[in-house]
Amino acid sequence: MASSTPASTKRKAGDTIEASPAAKKISTDIRAVEADGFLFDGEVVSILVGPHGKKFTLHVDPLCSSSDYFKHMLRSSATFLESAKHEVKLLEQSPRVFQLYAQYLYQGKIFSKPGPTVPSSNGEVPLMTETTLLLTAISLADYLQDDDFHNSVIDCLIARSLQTNAWPTTDDSITLSLSSGSSFLVDLIRDFCIYGAHEGWWTNGNVTGETHGEFWASVARGMAKLLKGGGRPSKWVPKNCDYHRHKDGKRCD
Numbered sequence: 256m257a258s259s260t261p262a263s264t265k266r267k268a269g270d271t272i273e274a275s276p277a278a279k280k281i282s283t284d285i286r287a288v289e290a291d292g293f294l295f296d297g298e299v300v301s302i303l304v305g306p307h308g309k310k311f312t313l314h315v316d317p318l319c320s321s322s323d324y325f326k327h328m329l330r331s332s333a334t335f336l337e338s339a340k341h342e343v344k345l346l347e348q349s350p351r352v353f354q355l356y357a358q359y360l361y362q363g364k365i366f367s368k369p370g371p372t373v374p375s376s377n378g379e380v381p382l383m384t385e386t387t388l389l390l391t392a393i394s395l396a397d398y399l400q401d402d403d404f405h406n407s408v409i410d411c412l413i414a415r416s417l418q419t420n421a422w423p424t425t426d427d428s429i430t431l432s433l434s435s436g437s438s439f440l441v442d443l444i445r446d447f448c449i450y451g452a453h454e455g456w457w458t459n460g461n462v463t464g465e466t467h468g469e470f471w472a473s474v475a476r477g478m479a480k481l482l483k484g485g486g487r488p489s490k491w492v493p494k495n496c497d498y499h500r501h502k503d504g505k506r507c508d
C-alpha cells in the first residue's frame with residue numbers, strides 16, 4: 256500500500272529552521288525581531304494563480320515593496336485602483352511556485368523542499384523536483400520584477416548544487432533556464448556546465464547539438480577560455496553575485 260513518506264529528520268537547505276533546539280531558539284529570536292517590522296494588518300489583495308485560478312490572499316504592502324510588478328499594478332494602475340474587485344490574475348504561473356514566493360514575502364526564506372507528492376510507479380514522488388521548483392521560481396521572480404526574490408533563489412540553487420554536488424545541467428534544466436527569460440540564470444547554468452562537465456557528456460552522446468545548439472556552443476567557448484588560462488580549477492565555487500539582479504548596479508558581495 257502506498258503511504259506518504261514521513262518527514263525526514265535530516266536537515267537540508269530550505270527546511271524550516273525548527274529542526275533543532277538551537278535552531279528553535281534562533282528562530283524565536285528572529286521572529287521576535289521581525290515581529291516589529293511587519294504588522295498583519297492593512298489592505299489585502301486576491302491573486303488567482305495557475306490555470307484553475309488558485310486563490311492567494313496577501314497583503315498589499317509587502318507585495319508592493321518587494322515586486323515592481325505589483326507596485327505598478329496595485330499602486331499606480333488607476334484602472335485597478337478604481338476596480339471594486341481587488342483581484343490579480345497570474346494564470347500562466349504555477350501555484351506551487353507562487354506559494355514559495357508568498358512564503359518568502361512573509362518569512363524571508365526559501366522553503367525549497369519539494370512537496371506535495373503524487374503516487375507513481377516508483378511510489379510517492381514530488382509533484383515538482385526541488386531543481387524544477389527553483390528554476391521556475393527564478394522565472395517568476397523576473398516576471399514579478401522582484402530582485403530580492405531572484406537573488407535569494409539564485410543563492411539557494413547554488414547552495415543546493417554545492418551540497419548535493421549535482422549541477423542542474425540536464426536537458427530539462429537547460430530548457431527551463433532558456434525559457435525563463437533570465438539571462439542571469441542562463442549564465443549560471445552555462446557556468447555549471449563549463450566547470451562541472453565531464454568528458455562522458457560529449458563521448459556518450461548526451462550533447463549532440465541537436466537541442467540547445469547555441470547554448471552548448473557558449474559552453475564550448477567558456478571551456479576554450481579556461482584552457483587558455485590554465486585549465487579548470489579543482490573546486491569551483493560560483494560567485495553568487497555574478498548571477499544576481501541589482502537595480503542600482505551595486506554588487507552585494
Ligand SMILES: [Zn+2]
Pocket residue numbers: 406495496497499500501506507508
Ligand atoms: Zn549580489
